[in-house]
Amino acid sequence: MKHALPILVVLLAACSGDGGDSDDGQSGFVARGRALFARNGCQTCHGDQGRGDGGLAASLTQRPRDFRDRSAYRNGYQVEEIAASIAEGLPPAMPAYSHLSGQTRLLLARFIASLQVEGFEEVAGAMVRVEAAWARASLPPHQTAAVFMVLRNESSAEAALVGAVAEAADSVEFHLTSNAGDMMQMRRVGQLAIPAGGNLQLVPGRLHLMLSGLRQPLLAGSRLPLRLQFADGEEIAVEAQVRQP
Amino acid sequence: MKAALGLVLLLAAGGCGDHAVVPPLDRYELGGEFSLTDQAGEPFQLDALRGQVVALFFGYTYCPDFCPLTLSKLSRVNELLDDQLQVLFVSVDPDRDDTAQLRAYLSAFDLSVTGLTGTAEQIAQVTRQYGAGFRRQEEGETSYIIDHTSRTYLIDREGVVRYLFSSEDAAELMAAVIEQVP
Numbered sequence: 001m002k003h004a005l006p007i008l009v010v011l012l013a014a015c016s017g018d019g020g021d022s023d024d025g026q027s028g029f030v031a032r033g034r035a036l037f038a039r040n041g042c043q044t045c046h047g048d049q050g051r052g053d054g055g056l057a058a059s060l061t062q063r064p065r066d067f068r069d070r071s072a073y074r075n076g077y078q079v080e081e082i083a084a085s086i087a088e089g090l091p092p093a094m095p096a097y098s099h100l101s102g103q104t105r106l107l108l109a110r111f112i113a114s115l116q117v118e119g120f121e122e123v124a125g126a127m128v129r130v131e132a133a134w135a136r137a138s139l140p141p142h143q144t145a146a147v148f149m150v151l152r153n154e155s156s157a158e159a160a161l162v163g164a165v166a167e168a169a170d171s172v173e174f175h176l177t178s179n180a181g182d183m184m185q186m187r188r189v190g191q192l193a194i195p196a197g198g199n200l201q202l203v204p205g206r207l208h209l210m211l212s213g214l215r216q217p218l219l220a221g222s223r224l225p226l227r228l229q230f231a232d233g234e235e236i237a238v239e240a241q242v243r244q245p
Numbered sequence: 246m247k248a249a250l251g252l253v254l255l256l257a258a259g260g261c262g263d264h265a266v267v268p269p270l271d272r273y274e275l276g277g278e279f280s281l282t283d284q285a286g287e288p289f290q291l292d293a294l295r296g297q298v299v300a301l302f303f304g305y306t307y308c309p310d311f312c313p314l315t316l317s318k319l320s321r322v323n324e325l326l327d328d329q330l331q332v333l334f335v336s337v338d339p340d341r342d343d344t345a346q347l348r349a350y351l352s353a354f355d356l357s358v359t360g361l362t363g364t365a366e367q368i369a370q371v372t373r374q375y376g377a378g379f380r381r382q383e384e385g386e387t388s389y390i391i392d393h394t395s396r397t398y399l400i401d402r403e404g405v406v407r408y409l410f411s412s413e414d415a416a417e418l419m420a421a422v423i424e425q426v427p
Contacts (some may be wrong), residue, residue, distance in 0.1 A: 045359050
């Protein structure tokens with residue numbers, strides 16, 4: 001972390017070549033904002049680059065936005081507007097950080113604003129690769145089965161998995177398993193985001209594709225063909241290996 | 246707040262791989278004797294396992310992810326303990342989990358496990374006794390899912406609950422804790 005800060009300062013200074021001497025102060029604010037971002041645990045949901053891909057992001061009912069994308073800011077992307085969003089929170093997932101001082105919120109907002117990339121939303125469509133797809137052999141009464149895989153996004157834009165179909169089942173949904181106060185819950189999620197340059201892991205006890213209305217038992221040793229559908233219209237054919245429960 | 250909590254969870258999960266520290270056994274007030282029906286249709290009482298070490302958990306056979314995951318983990322734990330563990334799977338879905346369904350479902354696992362079901366009242370009674378919860382999420386008439394307690398109960402040879410495993414505990418840690426039972 002000690003190393004990261006000076007590099008960041010240098011980069012930011014280099015980017016804002018048109019501003020002259022006053023930018024030294026500006027980048028100092030940004031660096032302090034970045035440190036506060038880490039200290040207040042923001043990256044847990046927002047990711048350390050503010051791309052909305054923190055460890056908990058996938059479990060939220062509404063995913064954090066990618067701070068690079070100005071159109072994604074719900075209450076405006078200007079520094080003061082961001083500071084207000086931090087103070088008031090953004091339901092349902094973003095809590096109000098009203099306990100932070102006004103100055104802290106402003107520094108955080110400056111850091112977040114520094115992540116914005118002009119014209120970000122126009123970045124070309126996503127390219128996703130699927131690895132290690134497998135399905136758990138179905139169990140009596142053979143109505144449902146869970147499918148797991150790793151989705152790698154090799155593009156510079158976030159990808160969104162919006163649907164999946166399999167000949168073997170009536171429907172395929174995305175399900176999130178979570179443990180809330182010792183209660184194991186499973187909930188349907190509408191779509192799954194795969195961060196730019198990152199990956200999304202569908203693993204037992206966490207996230208899976210849930211096949212319902214199986215037309216026949218899914219037997220260990222067989223292969224299950226699926227098609228994944230992405231928000232940009234792209235479709236990927238996947239073959240999952242069926243394994244013992 | 247959510248963010249802070251997440252951090253704690255992640256740290257806790259990270260600590261699971263650390264086998265150097267095996268948490269000690271405890272003695273819980275909850276738990277105790279109950280009467281249910283096993284997958285063969287025979288009446289079952291916890292007392293029948295007196296003198297043996299038992300792992301008990303609540304689940305249901307239509308559960309697509311967590312229950313198979315727990316059963317395969319317990320199968321690994323049992324392997325680490327040289328098959329000395331008695332595993333009880335108590336259904337929280339008596340409407341769908343009759344003895345035939347329990348039998349068919351459990352036979353798919355490489356683990357000798359006693360599946361237990363009963364009337365809705367009996368199941369409610371056992372879960373109350375064990376401080377366990379379950380909540381049916383209404384989706385369709387036959388395709389509902391059930392939120393349920395994720396803990397696994399370690400019961401000693403006298404029938405006393407000695408440890409509550411979280412769903413995050415690794416098989417190796419569970420085996421190490423269970424080995425402490427005298």
